Amino acid sequence: MKKKMLSLVLAGAMTAALLTGCGSTGADSTSTADGTTNEAAAEDAGADNADAATDNADASDAATDAAEDTGAAAGANGTFKIGGIGPLTGGAAVYGIAAMNGSQIAVDEINAAGGINGMTVELNFQDDELDSEKSVNAYNTLKDWGVQVIDGCVTSACSIAVAAKTAEDNIFQLTPSGSAVECVTNPNSFRVCFSDPNQGAASAQYIGEHNLATKIAVIYDSSDVYSSGIYEKFVSEAANQSFEIVTAGAFTADNKTDFSVQLQQAKDAGADLVFLPIYYNEAALILKQASDMGFDVQFFGCDGLDGILGVDNFDASLAEGVMLLTPFAADATDDLTVKFVTTYNEKFGETPNQFAADGYDAIYTIKAAAEKAGITADMSNEEICTALSAAMTEIQVDGLTGLGITWDASGEPTKEPKAVVIKDGVYTAM
Amino acid sequence: MSFVAHLINGISLGSVYALIALGYTMVYGIAKMLNFAHGDVIMIGGYVVFVTVSGMGLNPLAAIIISMAACTILGVVIERVAYRPLRGASPLAVLITAIGVSYLLQNVALLVFGSDTKAFTNVVPFPNLELFDGQLVIKSVTIVTVIVNVIIMVGLTLFVKKTKIGRAMTAVSEDKGAAQLMGINVNGTIAITFAIGSSLAAIAGVLLCSAYPALTPYTGSMPGIKAFVAAVFGGIGSIPGAFIGGILLGVIENLSKAYISSQLSDAIVFSILIIVLLVKPTGLLGKKVQEKV
């Protein structure tokens, strides 16, 4: 018994040692902070955590102060702290990391161009491991850091969990890619991407209007909020269209390597179009397996499919003729996209996907709203939240994921999805 | 016809499970530990081949050999650093450590290779077999996987039964203490077991990724669990049991997806596993252990 207690104490000591380590690295990541805003940020953090600091947080604060003093010249009008939340480890890491990188590029560009209203922008992106509980932990970590605006979460379920907390604390929240309806029910929450029902309906209408097919098979991820959300709306909208849905094959997160059954069913049912409201990782496998079994059919997808050509070593000929409805295509030739893709490639060695674009647009949307509302560093979170929420409905943003994006008070964006087809290994507008 | 197609696709999936299960059962049979990190060694094996073939342009066969060597070293190092210090401790402690190793490998891969999916190049250079005017397609990977399975199964059985090291392994699995007294190097024997198990993991990784060409740091974990279930299904520790368990699991999974519900296929697979274990508590080909009083 005593031995075990002893070892636990030792384990505790180890944790404590790690805590100190954490304090100093935390300071590094916030080194652009301006010393003068330190008090303001602390006030902003709200009454319940104004003085909030455990012993170890104290240590980190002290370290931060030191770092801030040396870097005090960064922003003339203080700093603006944006907190991001998304999965950076675990199976969904690819989406969170992309959104984080996209946001970071936007932040760097804005800071290079003089910041928002003269404030230097700081981005602190925390991992939620695709777990709602962890996303709330991440949010609380950001609150301790003195966050002023939340750019997150990247995924729907986490967004909903955090939305309940931001509404309580009156912190403005803009999710780059949380597409479920419930993500933006609170007056303080907005999104950059389309909502799931919106995409499902748009896809069904597009297919119907252009007479792309008469018999449609759907393969969707029933364990994913995004995918099942689109699927449901697609099916209900299909009733108003000229085509019929012949099979609907579901798969789950634990079962996403083998799609032979779903494809075989689609083949047997004589489908002439397969609708894939899923992400590109699974779609890449589906395309490969369809080609292996000699099933030559038209594939149609949503924005989740964007990125399929960026998969390392992917045989682009498999994706030939695939159509997708997406607001962003990495191969578009407009200046903004070209510049973004080039920077992303240089910095991170990858081609950005839809999530990166959403993350980038989210930061610029916050910038546009903050400038409209005249946000200054000494405003409290509550003031910022009210001002930004009001400003959101008045702004118009030209982003990577659409030109002239506008918002209404419900939090939904209005923008046009572009239909693109993959021709000769590149996205081509239809 | 579609039933036959579902059946063949099931065998195709099952053959991959079987290959992974062989590695699981090998380590469990000798070292009596559930090596939860096996699936992640498979993932590392896949990445090694990916890097050597797609990055350095090596011949796939050479890449597989390099990958086997890398995984063998990795397996032995893991055994030496993480598992050997715990020999003699509660099996639960070893299980948890294996899970720690699994997290470690996943996160190392995440840092080194990134989170984005890599499309794996099929290393099997043969065309698919098409029957009845393309109505029925048997993937060349499937044929190769089944053949590799049989070769490994026969090879392992012969190795364990006929060679001196193999017999030492059997002795260690029966009774570590007695084996030591008979002059067998227990630690060495277990290290060799891990070396073999890990090189099998490399082969499994290559064939898994050739059949389902999407490689991420988490590629190995779910097939790893399924293969573990397959090994238990067939009777853990039994080499032919792992093969039969793997194939059956794949077939049941695909048929239940096709004819019952694609959402509930896991629930069905696990229910069948439970029923089998209730009827035969040590799996299909498992040995019944007499309990000593």
Next chain:
Amino acid sequence: MKKLRINKTTKNDMITYAMVILAYIVVQVLVSTGHVSSLIQGLLVPFCTYVIVAIALNLTVGILGELSLGHAGFMCVGAFSSAVFSLACKDAMPGGLRFFLAILIGAAAAALVGFLVGIPVLRLRGDYLAIVTLAFGEIIKNIINALYLGVDSNGVHFSMKDALSLNMEEDGLMLIKGAQGVTGTPNDSNFTIGVVLILITLIIVLNFIHSRTGRAVMSIRDNRIAAESIGINVTKYKLIAFTLSASLAGVAGVLYAHNLSTLNALPKNFGYNMSILILVFVVLGGIGNMRGSIIAAVLLTLLPEVLRGLSDYRMLIYAIVLIAMMIFNWSPNAIFFRKRLKQRITAGKQPKKEEA
């Protein structure tokens, strides 16, 4: 002088209770004086959740002596049943009563599932039992992910396919939306209730261990054949312990569900990964040692959060720390080393005493 004689185990139990109460008081004082960061405040309820489920699993692993890899499944049952109840009765009754009933419902539902799972599972032994509990955990998660439940003016609708096949009226309320789970659960959990639940759990478990039933269960753990031969009904006692353990895990699930506004059965929170994480608490804290489980659950829940500053290397360091702690705690060499170290310390003290 009359010496108060307290038996050693009672004293030990009292220390455990005292530790929990002391921790509660310290935290409350720190919170009211504003010395606790938002992160820690947000973590208080998860701490309670994991402490309860760790104690529950320790009952199965440490006292019953069987390895369960499916406790996240029982937690999942408790979470979903209570969340559905709370959502359906959101406006029908006051918060306190509703949460009390939710706890009872969660515990009862998990107990029922635990009982049904226990009947076949407890016939098996060792690793086979472990794999079957893992299978049950995955089955529960899989079914809940495919479950659609709604209520409208025509009554309750239920489907295993998709939301459309529910044929709900416009005014209907969706309770469980398949993978999207339950959204809008009232936020009823708080730290005080959590600590009260921990204490209740501890009272139940510690008293169970010292009861006649508990001793019978432990005799089965130590030697099944001997226990059977003296007339102990092995199946019955195993089932009692297992059901109790499942129901306590269900209570933890209730606490979990009412702490977040959204509840999904993801591989991450209710899959085998979570079952294994709970097992890590138990093994690291010491099998059969309730106090150890409490400390380990708190430390290991805190660890990944305090490592956030390491950003990319966070989970990597977590894995390394986990392996290191396991080896340090369980390796025969390390145990020997610690013993020798302790001997040296006590040996060092001995002469001093003589001098004095």
